[in-house]
Amino acid sequence: MRQDDGVLPRWTVTRWLVECAGVVPAEIRPSLVQGLYGSLPIFLGGVFNTILVSSIVALRIPTPPFLIWAALEIGLAALRLPLLVKGSRAAQSGKRAHIDLYILAAVCWAGSVGYGCFITLLSGDWLAATLVMLSAAAMTGGVAFRNFSAPRLVMVMITLSLGPCAIAGVMSRELIMFATALQIPMYIYAMTHAAYRLNAMLVQTMRSERENGRRARQDTLTGLLNRAGLEDVITRRTDGTNSGATLFYIDLDGFKAINDTLGHAAGDQLLVKVSQLMRQVTPATDVVARIGGDEFIVFADQMNPDEACQTAQRLIDTLSCTPFLLNNTNVTVAASVGISIRSGAPCDLSALMLEADRALYDAKLTGRSRAVLATVA
Known part of the structure; x- marks a missing residue:
């Protein structure tokens, strides 16, 4: 195993989540997966947003489902932050990173957001529902542009976070929510498509950088080093x-x-x-x-x-x-x-x-x- 392969996931499901469309050179894959650790400020912004919103809604509607949601958000944040910090350091130093747990925790976080949207929409508290859905929409933007090195993961996370909104919109029997339910699948498709396009651009850029680096170090006639x-x-x-x-x-x-x-x-x-x-x-x-x-x-x-x-x-x-x-x-x-x-x-x-x-x-x-x-x- 190459040293930088320590960042690659081992589990079948997590490997599937980070696979990209098309053929990706083996030397590029570790860099793509390492990109999932992304920017700490974006991560903290998303975590703070969902903890704040879930806590506010739990205070407004202090019933077990909402208290469970707030606890889930806090617990997942407490799990994901150390995985992010330790995994990022491990990946940079060539050590084995807990990327499988990190990816799984991210998926669970998206599912927690979707759970919060679902129960809030069905609560009939439209003020709380508006706040939660705006928060979820903002979160999905961060998911798409922070994780576009793994567009399949983006698709799953956005579907888990916004898909329940469409289901709850239909179940609410409110006409305006039917319109929202129709728009959400298109939004999920658009964000996923954007992630795949950005991923293709990223892979092509990385290919070009490596090819330029190879040409700078290699004799073009014989293929030997220069x-x-x-x-x-x-x-x-x-x-x-x-x-x-x-x-x-x-x-x-x-x-x-x-x-x-x-x-x-x-x-x-x-x-x-x-x-x-x-x-x-x-x-x-x-x-x-x-x-x-x-x-x-x-x-x-x-x-x-x-x-x-x-x-x-x-x-x-x-x-x-x-x-x-x-x-x-x-x-x-x-x-x-x-x-x-x-x-x-x-x-x-x-x-x-x-x-x-x-x-x-x-x-x-x-x-x-x-x-x-x-x-x-």
């Missing part, structure tokens, strides 16, 4: 550690001649094929990047000098022995490699690359198609 992506991965990989590292700075020998002879399109094909080969022959734990032109970086765990030189030579031999079909012509390409090793010190990518670049220059200067080891720190 310099920015390499720095980002290495920073996260070595954060707070002094485990050391080995960097191979690779430059293709004879690439310009192939480019000039077969054309730039063939040169691009060669770069793609070389990138694929590098991915195949390097361990999955190594980081492979193209930093421009025909220059590549392989970032690996710390090796001793002999092991690093042997690794570089295997890469050189593999490249030189592999034919690449370009424009119906088999071509081979060699490589020169500069190696830099850091041990027991924080990783400085710029320093490693500078050392490896100098070693690469020496490799080119002394005959190409060879590996040269820079100083070992």
